Amino acid sequence: MLNIAVAQPHDINAMLALDALVTGAPPRQRSIAETVHRQRACVAYINAELCGFLLLHEHFFDYPFIELLIVHPLYRRQGIGTALMRTAETSVVSTKIFTSTNTSNAAMQQLCTQLGYLHCGTLSCLDEEDPEEFYCKYLA
Numbered sequence: 001m002l003n004i005a006v007a008q009p010h011d012i013n014a015m016l017a018l019d020a021l022v023t024g025a026p027p028r029q030r031s032i033a034e035t036v037h038r039q040r041a042c043v044a045y046i047n048a049e050l051c052g053f054l055l056l057h058e059h060f061f062d063y064p065f066i067e068l069l070i071v072h073p074l075y076r077r078q079g080i081g082t083a084l085m086r087t088a089e090t091s092v093v094s095t096k097i098f099t100s101t102n103t104s105n106a107a108m109q110q111l112c113t114q115l116g117y118l119h120c121g122t123l124s125c126l127d128e129e130d131p132e133e134f135y136c137k138y139l140a
């Protein structure tokens with residue numbers, strides 16, 4: 001059964017391991033740990049296994065911004081990314097929420113569109129080979 005919760009310090013090691021497995025990027029220990037300590041990270045568990053997590057911050061021109069969303073490859077297309085995004089949306093007090101992803105990331109763009117996010121811009125100078133696409137959702 002899927003269980004979504006605000007991440008706690010004891011989740012950090014599993015989040016780092018999933019981040020490394022999926023992105024292969026240098027460890028984001030500081031940003032993951034800081035977001036958890038600010039109570040702005042959500043985790044998704046199935047039984048005892050971490051199957052996804054989301055990081056949120058609130059300093060994108062004073063609006064909430066979903067900074068990272070990761071679902072374990074074995075658990076994709078089961079609604080876990082959707083559930084984490086919806087949890088983030090309901091956790092903020094704001095009229096809008098933002099996120100972004102690379103142009104090449106069709107899965108995340110499709111997820112955003114399906115959840116009612118509007119494409120609101122492209123930033124080409126971060127990664128010139130693969131620009132960043134920005135999305136905004138108006139919250140009720």
Ligand SMILES: CC(C)(COP(=O)(O)OP(=O)(O)OC[C@H]1O[C@@H](n2cnc3c(N)ncnc32)[C@H](O)[C@@H]1OP(=O)(O)O)[C@@H](O)C(=O)NCCC(=O)NCCS
Pocket residue numbers: 022067068069070071072075076077078079080081082083100101105106107108110111112114
């Ligand atoms: C993007 C990601 C978070 C989606 O998570 P997920 O749990 O598989 O998403 P969901 O099951 O909630 O999918 C919801 C919808 O998103 C879209 N979607 C998800 N994966 C897709 C894919 N590979 N191709 C096309 N559309 C996709 C579909 O519209 C899907 O609805 P459907 O299954 O009814 O067709 C996941 O693929 C992932 O972790 N990718 C690697 C990390 C990443 O790129 N993160 C986003 C940038 S921070």
